[in-house]
Amino acid sequence: MSKSPDAFRTISEVADWLGVQAHVLRFWESRFNQVKPVKRAGGRRYYRPNDMRLLGGIKKLLHEDGITIKGVQRILREQGVAHVAALSQGLDEVAEPETQKNDSVVVPFTSKPAPSSEQINLDLGDAAPQSTPPQADPAAPEQIAAKAEPEYIDESPLLGGIATQAWNRTEFDDQLLKQIAPVAKDLRAVLNRIENRSAG
Template sequence: MGNTLPSIPAKRYFTIGEVAQLCGVKPHVLRYWEQEFTQLRPMKRRGNRRYYQHHEVLMIRRIRDLLYDQGFTISGARNRLQELVLADRDAAVSQEESGEEIEEGRQPLESSPAVDGQERVLDVQAVRQELCEIRALLSFRPESV
């Protein structure tokens, strides 16, 4: 990235103002990116106040890098982000599966027959993405307790 961004503090949730400072963008840009990038879904509490988690701050920094530093369009950044997320997920899954064998008589979920064509594959990908995000949240350890 062109200019250095501040380090992300060890907190569980960040307000939109904090994320704007951490990522070097304005809050209205973050709200716009939520509409354009479906992977970006901050939790909303009272009065529609947004609370971002650590992995979402990292994703916003990745989006910012794609748009501002690498010169992608919104559409191109969306596609590239999807590719990066799938590559990260596949790397994590293959690393996890390298020591495990599939039980005899069971097929991996990806190779089971599609019920409604491609919709089944997309559901599997969405579930896998959500599980990877949950794993990242569970493995996150704050530096100071």
């Protein structure tokens, strides 16, 4: 059995009709003093059809037209409650819940590449000019075996990349030092954290 159009509605019924949560209606009541539902024992709110139309107009202005709360307050002051209530959906129309509307919206995400001017080139170049290795004589297997096992272990860090290149390089100009300084500072901070953990 459905209610007559003139019947009072509870806050949950009005929330379902508008497709919003009940707390949204309470919030609007605190912001728009024109919304005055009848309060019965226990603080239960009952909305008259005119209250519902006013809330429907407020919802349209806020959610569909994108007007701010202050903007809607100004419209209510300047143009009146009847104007805003006339914007409402019909009392027999039920709005689609907003959570379902928002779930169907897909916003594509594209990462913005950093400008190339902000990137630091950390290529240190070759540590020292390397001579071309002598070509092995296929008839001399002992020469191949000697190349496979180095006589000493390189003392450079086993991190590879910039750390190894910096270790092997002996001359640094001011520009290169400015580029390396932030990396070295971060590396020192990480090493300090590791040392503090192992000491503690």
